[in-house]
Structures are given as C-alpha cells and as structure tokens.
Amino acid sequence: MKNIKEFVKRHPYLVCLDSDGCAIDGMTIKHLQCFGPCAVEEWGLGDYREEFLQYWNEINLYRMTRGINRFRGLAFLLQYAKEKGYIDNAVECYQEWADSLPELSEAALEREIARKDDEMLKKALSWSRAVNRRIAAIPWEKKTAFKGVQETLEKAHARADVAVISAANAAAVEEEWRRNGLVEHADVCMTQEYGSKADCIKKLLQYGYEPEQVIMLGDAPGDHVAANKNGVLFFPILAGREIKSWEEFYDSVFDMFVQGEYDGEMQKKYLKEFEGNLA
Ligand SMILES: [Mg+2]
Structure with missing residues (x-):
C-alpha cells in the first residue's frame, strides 16, 4: 500500500473504502472493551455501569451518530450523566470546548487545558489516553477483516484502483491491513494526516x-457525507450485517458500478436500508 505521493492511477474506476467497522471488524470491540469501560472508570460510574455502557454503545455504534469523534461522543455521555444526576462535576467548560472546534483531538485538548485549569477537561484527556492504551492492548487476532472483504477487494482490484480512506492513524491502519493479508489489494492508504475523509477523496479525484x-x-454516516461532498457514489456496509453487505457488493454491486449501472437512483435503495439500520 503506497502513500499518495507514490500513487499511480491505473484504471478509470476507483473504489474507496473506510477501514474500521467497514473492512476490519475492530470498531465494536474498541467501544465495548475500551471507550465505554474507561469512561465508567474515569468518572467512577460503576453503580450505573450497564446503563452507561449501553448509552455509549448506542451513540457510537447503532445510531446515526455512529463513527463520531470520541470527544463528541464523550460530550453526549457527560450531558446524559449530568441530566441523570450521576455526576455533579461542572461540564460546561468541556461542552463549550467540544462544540467550538471542527476537529477535536488530544493536542487541541492539551492546548485548552493550558488555557483553562478545568477538572473535566483534564479528566477527558486522561480518559482518552487510557482508551489509547487499552486499544493498543487488543490482540491483533481480534481485529480481523469481515468475511468476504479479501475476495471482494481482489475482484475489485482487477478492474479498479483501490484506496483506503480512514480517520485513524496511518501506522495502525497499515498494520491491520498487513495482518489481514489485504495490503496487496489496495493501491493507496489515506488517513487523518491528509485531513478529513472528504479531503482525501478530493485529492484522489485530482x-x-x-x-x-x-x-x-x-459503515458510518460520515463516510456518506465525504462521498456526497465530492459527488461520488456511496455503498453502505450495514452495522451488524456487514457480511451480507460485502456479499452483495461482491455478487452484484461492483459489476453494476463498472458497467455504469449503479447510479444515484440505485443508491437510494441502499441508503434507505442504511438509515433504517441506524435509526
Ligand atoms: Mg468506519
């Protein structure tokens, strides 16, 4: 898998795909075992553990908010905990920060902490770092590609260029793809270092x-937005029904795509399923 500087266009067709939760089954385990549990520990919410984890998983995996930035997810969670009376810390400073920036990151949070000495901001950073450590400890064999991904990419790669577009960091994505034997079926990997997913697609269109x-x-509404912003087609991998989605892409959608038959009209049927699945 090359970076964009070495990328060479070989085909008139381009298949872009997200990695986490789309090609690699790594998203659910991260939320179930890392993000939610670390929040329970950071805010001492053990008494409400089940309710809390369920709320976190709904927001991050099973609703239209699927795939949102971790710090935005945390803003929802803190608001919920505050309303329920589970925490009595002041959350205003954190909420204000989470609403203020288009891109939220640990680096941006560190800068905010340097400006404001606020307990919740510090706890959010501590939580995020704990999440990183726990994610890094998930064994590779638990982050496998969904069944059907390898065959599908092999088929697609014979007729189209293939680009991985991910919001994760490049090293992590490449390692997951290498371990799953997918690297040879992709031409280029574009990650957060190049900006948003929409920016990555835009760059490839050039x-x-x-x-x-x-x-x-x-697999997430954000992927659809990135496609829409660039006027390119979208095919959803449905959360919880990923294998069926990949089968469908392999069996019919890819062929329709290269024959020019998968158009905006055809896409509508899949979008309806996608939105219904996350409603
Ligand atoms: Mg994803």
Whole structure:
C-alpha cells in the first residue's frame, strides 16, 4: 500500500473504502472493551455501569451518530450523566470546548487545558489516553477483516484502483491491513494526516477520475457525507450485517458500478436500508 505521493492511477474506476467497522471488524470491540469501560472508570460510574455502557454503545455504534469523534461522543455521555444526576462535576467548560472546534483531538485538548485549569477537561484527556492504551492492548487476532472483504477487494482490484480512506492513524491502519493479508489489494492508504475523509477523496479525484466512476464504501454516516461532498457514489456496509453487505457488493454491486449501472437512483435503495439500520 503506497502513500499518495507514490500513487499511480491505473484504471478509470476507483473504489474507496473506510477501514474500521467497514473492512476490519475492530470498531465494536474498541467501544465495548475500551471507550465505554474507561469512561465508567474515569468518572467512577460503576453503580450505573450497564446503563452507561449501553448509552455509549448506542451513540457510537447503532445510531446515526455512529463513527463520531470520541470527544463528541464523550460530550453526549457527560450531558446524559449530568441530566441523570450521576455526576455533579461542572461540564460546561468541556461542552463549550467540544462544540467550538471542527476537529477535536488530544493536542487541541492539551492546548485548552493550558488555557483553562478545568477538572473535566483534564479528566477527558486522561480518559482518552487510557482508551489509547487499552486499544493498543487488543490482540491483533481480534481485529480481523469481515468475511468476504479479501475476495471482494481482489475482484475489485482487477478492474479498479483501490484506496483506503480512514480517520485513524496511518501506522495502525497499515498494520491491520498487513495482518489481514489485504495490503496487496489496495493501491493507496489515506488517513487523518491528509485531513478529513472528504479531503482525501478530493485529492484522489485530482488524478483524473470521473466522479460517477468513483465509489466510497463505508459503515458510518460520515463516510456518506465525504462521498456526497465530492459527488461520488456511496455503498453502505450495514452495522451488524456487514457480511451480507460485502456479499452483495461482491455478487452484484461492483459489476453494476463498472458497467455504469449503479447510479444515484440505485443508491437510494441502499441508503434507505442504511438509515433504517441506524435509526
Ligand atoms: Mg468506519
């Protein structure tokens, strides 16, 4: 898998795909075992553990908010905990910060902490770092590709260029792809270092693809937004029904795509399923 500087366009068609929760089954385990439990520990919410974890998982995995930035997810969670009376800390400073920036990161949070000495901001950073440590400790064999991904990419790669578009960091994505034997079926990997997913697709379009000959595969509404912003096609991988989605792409959608038959009209049926699945 090359970075964009070494990328060479070989085909008129381009298949872009998200990694986590789309090609690699790593998203659910991260939320179930890392994000939620670390929040319970950081805010001492053991008494409400089940309710709290359920709320976190709903927001991050099973609703239209699926795939949101971790710090935005935390803003929802803290608001919920505050309303329920589970925490009595002041959350205003954190909420204000979480609402103020288009991109939220640990680096941005560190800068905010340097400006304001606020307990919740510090706890959010401590939580985020604990999450990172716990994610790093998940064994590789638990982050496998969904069944059907390898065959599908192999098939797609014979007719189209393949680009991985991910909000994660490059090293982590490449390692997951290498361990799953997927690297040889992708041409280029574009991650957060290049900006948003929409920015990544935009950059690839500059190589001379026609928007109707580019398709983005993703599991989250943010992937659809990135495709829409660039006027390219979208095919959803449905949360909880990923294997069926990959089967469908392999059996029919990819062929329709390269024959010019998967258009905006055809896409509507899949979008309806996608939105219904996360409602
Ligand atoms: Mg994803």
